[in-house]
Amino acid sequence: MENQGGEKKRVVIIGGGVAGSVIAHSLQFSADVVLIDQKEYFEIPWGSLRASVEPSFAERIVINHSDYLTNMRIVVSTATNVTESEVITADGHSLAYDYLVIATGHKDSFPRTRSERLSHYKSEFEKIKSADSILIVGGGPTGVELSAEIATDFPGKKVTLVHRGSRLLEFVGSKASRKALNWLISKKVEVLLDQSVNLDGVSDGVYQTSKGETIKADCHFLCTGKPLGSSWLKETVLKDSLDTNGRLTVDEHLRVRGHQNVFGIGDITDVKEIKQGYLAQRHAQVVGKNLKLLLKGRKERKMATYKPGSAIAMVTLGRKEGVAQFPFVTLSGRIPGKLKSGDLFVGTTRKDLGLNPDH
Ligand SMILES: Cc1cc2nc3c(=O)[nH]c(=O)nc-3n(C[C@H](O)[C@H](O)[C@H](O)COP(=O)(O)OP(=O)(O)OC[C@H]3O[C@@H](n4cnc5c(N)ncnc54)[C@H](O)[C@@H]3O)c2cc1C
Numbered sequence: 001m002e003n004q005g006g007e008k009k010r011v012v013i014i015g016g017g018v019a020g021s022v023i024a025h026s027l028q029f030s031a032d033v034v035l036i037d038q039k040e041y042f043e044i045p046w047g048s049l050r051a052s053v054e055p056s057f058a059e060r061i062v063i064n065h066s067d068y069l070t071n072m073r074i075v076v077s078t079a080t081n082v083t084e085s086e087v088i089t090a091d092g093h094s095l096a097y098d099y100l101v102i103a104t105g106h107k108d109s110f111p112r113t114r115s116e117r118l119s120h121y122k123s124e125f126e127k128i129k130s131a132d133s134i135l136i137v138g139g140g141p142t143g144v145e146l147s148a149e150i151a152t153d154f155p156g157k158k159v160t161l162v163h164r165g166s167r168l169l170e171f172v173g174s175k176a177s178r179k180a181l182n183w184l185i186s187k188k189v190e191v192l193l194d195q196s197v198n199l200d201g202v203s204d205g206v207y208q209t210s211k212g213e214t215i216k217a218d219c220h221f222l223c224t225g226k227p228l229g230s231s232w233l234k235e236t237v238l239k240d241s242l243d244t245n246g247r248l249t250v251d252e253h254l255r256v257r258g259h260q261n262v263f264g265i266g267d268i269t270d271v272k273e274i275k276q277g278y279l280a281q282r283h284a285q286v287v288g289k290n291l292k293l294l295l296k297g298r299k300e301r302k303m304a305t306y307k308p309g310s311a312i313a314m315v316t317l318g319r320k321e322g323v324a325q326f327p328f329v330t331l332s333g334r335i336p337g338k339l340k341s342g343d344l345f346v347g348t349t350r351k352d353l354g355l356n357p358d359h
Helices: 018-027 045-054 055-061 114-129 140-155 174-186 232-237 276-293 332-340 346-352
Strands: 010-014 031-038 041-043 060-063 072-075 079-081 086-089 094-096 099-102 133-139 158-162 190-192 197-203 206-209 214-216 219-222 262-264 313-316 323-324 328-332
Touching: 010 094, 018 031, 018 276, 041 114, 041 232, 045 055, 045 140, 045 313, 045 346, 055 060, 055 114, 055 346, 060 114, 072 174, 079 232, 099 276, 114 219, 133 197, 140 158, 140 174, 158 219, 158 346, 174 190, 174 313, 174 323, 174 328, 197 219, 262 276, 313 332, 323 332, 328 332
Parallel strands: 010 031, 010 099, 031 072, 099 262, 133 158, 133 219, 158 190
Antiparallel strands: 041 060, 079 086, 086 094, 197 206, 206 214, 313 323, 323 328
């Protein structure tokens, strides 16, 4: 077993996404910290659709972990097992911990290196640029935002968005769905609801939907949800802390139920709120605080508690507009666009990790 040594307590963080990057950054000088992530970089998810239509944007959102985590060890591998005292990775590391943080949000199939990821964005861009007609499958935030980015930057292209559900953006209220739908229609995006696309039976750019409609498109983008990154926990000491949806059950301090020294943060937790990155960042801040307290030997009852977030959500509609849901009002157009759609909070996210906001 590898011991990170010294007097300092050992903290292992699994998952270098939105929540994992924030907590790793905040703890790196307070303990002996190891971050385990499947890839060498953190990617800012809310910039990813802009990066598909503007590949240079990807340079700012794909950030090597080593650029902002200067005082800790980074293990690029998949965590495969957790025992009461160590984490095992696919490439054979066993990492001992005093405290463990699980932040494996969603499973992704991103390449391992930053340069591979940047090339991927370049080829996405080429795919869009060279197509006259584009099919987007999935009308959640990713599909809606990608349709809007393409409709804004390439208004001459025919974009068709197909969604299985009866309304777009089902994670927010129906007002926001309607506003997004109307905006897309105003930009000549064809939106087909209540149907799915058979991606196995595509021939010569002709796609069939479950309602028997035919769509002609030069290429397609699959924007359906990703599975939770918790299936690997089912054979571990944390298996009894998973709920029936595969989420990690946590208490008000975001500590995994039944485990004194294990915390869960981000989308993987069962906190009752919309799963969003800005809330995952808040989880990371609360657990960062709690761990700093415990690392100093302070009393557990002094730990901070987390209050679930309210149903605030913003969806970008191209470079200047958006839809924003607040507790008592839902807005669309330039005002929500001003809040998010220009820089997409990329500068702020970089700054929070101690990086230059611009490059
Ligand atoms: C396109 C898109 C746009 C979005 N826009 C917004 C937005 O505008 N505002 C907002 O608030 N939220 C937004 N979200 C949601 C937000 O990105 C998520 O809520 C957030 O990423 C959750 O953070 P997380 O750290 O829990 O998980 P993730 O960010 O999913 O990170 C999980 C990390 O764990 C790693 N991992 C998984 N399993 C393992 C394993 N076994 N071993 C090692 N590593 C592992 C993954 O590689 C990944 O790095 C968006 C999401 C997407 C996809």
